[in-house]
Amino acid sequence: SLNSGFISSAGEAVSRFESLLALQCDTKHALATTSGTHALDLLMYALDVQPGDEVIVPALTFISVGATIARAGGRPVFVDVDKESLNLLPQAVEDAISPATKGIIAVHTFGHPCDMNALRKIADHHELFLIEDACEALGATVHGKPIGGLGDVAVHSFYANKMITTGNGGAITTNSDQLS
Ligand SMILES: *Cc1c(COP(=O)(O)O)cnc(C)c1O
Numbered sequence: 001s002l003n004s005g006f007i008s009s010a011g012e013a014v015s016r017f018e019s020l021l022a023l024q025c026d027t028k029h030a031l032a033t034t035s036g037t038h039a040l041d042l043l044m045y046a047l048d049v050q051p052g053d054e055v056i057v058p059a060l061t062f063i064s065v066g067a068t069i070a071r072a073g074g075r076p077v078f079v080d081v082d083k084e085s086l087n088l089l090p091q092a093v094e095d096a097i098s099p100a101t102k103g104i105i106a107v108h109t110f111g112h113p114c115d116m117n118a119l120r121k122i123a124d125h126h127e128l129f130l131i132e133d134a135c136e137a138l139g140a141t142v143h144g145k146p147i148g149g150l151g152d153v154a155v156h157s158f159y160a161n162k163m164i165t166t167g168n169g170g171a172i173t174t175n176s177d178q179l180s
Helices: 012-025 036-046 063-071 090-096 116-126
Strands: 029-033 054-058 075-079 101-107 129-133 153-157 170-174
Touching: 012 029, 012 170, 029 036, 036 063, 036 129, 036 153, 036 170, 054 063, 063 075, 063 101, 075 090, 090 116, 101 116, 116 129
Parallel strands: 054 075, 054 101, 101 129, 129 153
Antiparallel strands: 029 170, 153 170
């Protein structure tokens, strides 16, 4: 509120928001960012995506998902989505894996969670990182477990057209002490 004297950046409101988001996603950590796109860019850096690296993404998604990989110098590899959920088809992901594959970005499209059990198995088997893009799905659950804590790390957006908004804003949630 105006009376608090708080304007922007670090302050009580941000840490409270982060704590509540971590509670919602059942993760150890939540970190506010300036947007969902910024959260993805930070992760490309943290997960060391380099020129020549491939990252698997759904063929139907928001532009930021492919662009963040390209900005890091990597190559987005677009794979088919399921007709019903519009989410990554695990078999298509498996088929797209090459020696250059470094990770997967699983986008929970329009609020529908991806098949995280299948994607987790594929990622573990091939030693790939697994990012959840939860920008369109805050509040969704898979067998009672909230999205946002089902991969290695997740990104959120609080842009005006998302589930909840801060005008512009984003976040990262994770159980990893290393990534936080
Ligand atoms: C909105 C959105 C983003 C980017 O979030 P911004 O806060 O607008 O940068 C990334 N991925 C998906 C799937 C989105 O819907």
